[in-house]
Amino acid sequence: MAIVHKGASIVPTKTEMVGAWMPHQRWYHGKGHDPVLRRVGGFRFEDPEGEVGIETLLLADTAADPVVVYQVPLTYRGAPLEGGEHALLGTMEHSVLGRRWVYDGPHDPVYVDQLVDTILRSRQSDEAQASVGSNELARGSSTGQVLGSVGSSTVLTGEQSNTSVICRMLTTDGGPAEPLIVKVFRTLQHGDNPDVVVQSALTREGSDRVPMAVGHLSGAWDDPSGEGLEHGDLAFAQEFIPGVEDAWRVALVAAASGHDFTARARDLGVVTAQIHAALAHALGTVEATDSARDALVASMRSRYAAAVALVPALASRSASVEHVIESVRAVRWPALQRIHGDYHLGQVLDVPERGWVALDFEGEPLRPLAERVQPDLTQRDVAGMLRSFDYAAGSVGLADPSRDATGWASACRAAFLEGYASVAGPADADDTALVQALELDKALYEVVYEARNRPTWLPIPLGAVERLTTEEGTP
Numbered sequence: 001m002a003i004v005h006k007g008a009s010i011v012p013t014k015t016e017m018v019g020a021w022m023p024h025q026r027w028y029h030g031k032g033h034d035p036v037l038r039r040v041g042g043f044r045f046e047d048p049e050g051e052v053g054i055e056t057l058l059l060a061d062t063a064a065d066p067v068v069v070y071q072v073p074l075t076y077r078g079a080p081l082e083g084g085e086h087a088l089l090g091t092m093e094h095s096v097l098g099r100r101w102v103y104d105g106p107h108d109p110v111y112v113d114q115l116v117d118t119i120l121r122s123r124q125s126d127e128a129q130a131s132v133g134s135n136e137l138a139r140g141s142s143t144g145q146v147l148g149s150v151g152s153s154t155v156l157t158g159e160q161s162n163t164s165v166i167c168r169m170l171t172t173d174g175g176p177a178e179p180l181i182v183k184v185f186r187t188l189q190h191g192d193n194p195d196v197v198v199q200s201a202l203t204r205e206g207s208d209r210v211p212m213a214v215g216h217l218s219g220a221w222d223d224p225s226g227e228g229l230e231h232g233d234l235a236f237a238q239e240f241i242p243g244v245e246d247a248w249r250v251a252l253v254a255a256a257s258g259h260d261f262t263a264r265a266r267d268l269g270v271v272t273a274q275i276h277a278a279l280a281h282a283l284g285t286v287e288a289t290d291s292a293r294d295a296l297v298a299s300m301r302s303r304y305a306a307a308v309a310l311v312p313a314l315a316s317r318s319a320s321v322e323h324v325i326e327s328v329r330a331v332r333w334p335a336l337q338r339i340h341g342d343y344h345l346g347q348v349l350d351v352p353e354r355g356w357v358a359l360d361f362e363g364e365p366l367r368p369l370a371e372r373v374q375p376d377l378t379q380r381d382v383a384g385m386l387r388s389f390d391y392a393a394g395s396v397g398l399a400d401p402s403r404d405a406t407g408w409a410s411a412c413r414a415a416f417l418e419g420y421a422s423v424a425g426p427a428d429a430d431d432t433a434l435v436q437a438l439e440l441d442k443a444l445y446e447v448v449y450e451a452r453n454r455p456t457w458l459p460i461p462l463g464a465v466e467r468l469t470t471e472e473g474t475p
């Protein structure tokens with residue numbers, strides 16, 4: 001059992017050190033203000049060698065509105081970690097232990113080893129025994145698919161919202177095993193993470209159309225508002241598929257060269273429908289309600305208003321947009337179910353001998369977690385992929401204005417829908433109307449994004465809005 005030195009003084013304090021370091025991390029949401037951190041939870045892992053302190057802090061940034069809760073795993077060492085300079089928060093003086101070098105946990109192999117072991121063995125953490133905030137234990141939960149230990153680990157670079165660690169695994173007898181990737185969630189929200197729920201359900205269904213779920217770590221922390229405890233997922237372990245490209249890169253090469261991509265697009269439609277069918281079987285369906293229809297109508301009107309505010313010329317299409325929006329009330333809705341929620345070519349891997357494999361089932365990242373876990377229309381995923389084919393073609397035109405890949409995109413869209421229908425059944429007029437409405441919803445979202453971030457890309461979603469609000473504007 002790790003020794004916790006109660007009453008020891010630390011300079012600087014942990015929250016002071018993290019508060020100075022956090023604004024420079026890509027996953028920090030509070031751009032433009034310095035965090036004001038308060039401990040709302042935390043736990044420890046024990047280093048079997050007794051050399052490294054391993055502590056996870058759950059910290060509320062009370063300067064943010066609304067308050068954001070972050071997960072910050074730390075390791076404390078009595079000497080520098082070789083090769084760990086990039087992950088060093090700084091040094092602190094401990095009144096009992098002396099100087100301690102403090103590192104971002106996912107970059108420290110001792111933290112990674114204990115995190116993975118806790119998940120794979122479905123065990124619980126040690127208690128932090130801190131005097132401020134919750135000391136609820138974290139608990140691992142394994143799907144039973146993998147046993148073994150971490151041989152070495154590497155943190156993926158470039159992630160915006162989480163920290164993912166590639167783990168090269170060893171079997172129980174020390175031989176090499178298939179690698180895992182562990183996603184450490186940096187921003188915490190109350191409730192089950194949809195990535196964990198959906199991929200775990202698909203793994204239980206025996207689907208190989210997603211990376212195999214291995215297990216997850218869950219925990220609890222004080223509600224920053226003072227209303228009891230909040231519970232949620234802290235980390236998720238799954239199969240890592242190395243050396244593959246995502247469908248966006250594969251499709252982009254085909255679009256730029258004019259190569260036929262319809263067979264691959266049709267296969268992607270088949271895979272998408274198979275995933276939807278497996279999710280309906282594993283997690284069930286619910287009948288659509290009037291409130292669900294009202295919510296979609298309100299969301300689309302809000303998206304349109306935001307788009308017009310940034311691109312006033314879109315106001316001229318108000319009647320056509322409203323016609324599409326109102327169509328969602330008039331048509332028959334299928335039963336609602338869990339879906340991907342942020343489906344596009346970049347969320348699909350091209351795996352040799354296996355085909356298309358979808359990943360990242362967290363849903364649209366800007367939507368609150370409470371919305372992302374709700375059953376939704378499968379047509380939302382279909383519409384998202386149709387928009388993605390348009391984007392591949394549009395990006396080719398932006399890179400080389402002499403190239404027109406719109407015909408390529410149209411053929412891919414038709415093939416994708418054909419493949420989807422081969423599993424889900426032929427689309428009727430109501431299905432087609434819902435896809436059109438949700439594709440318009442996505443295009444309006446894209447208008448807002450591009451106007452704010454990449455104005456030169458605006459012609460892509462604006463062209464889609466025009467197409468989708470004319471008589472011939474069908475998927």
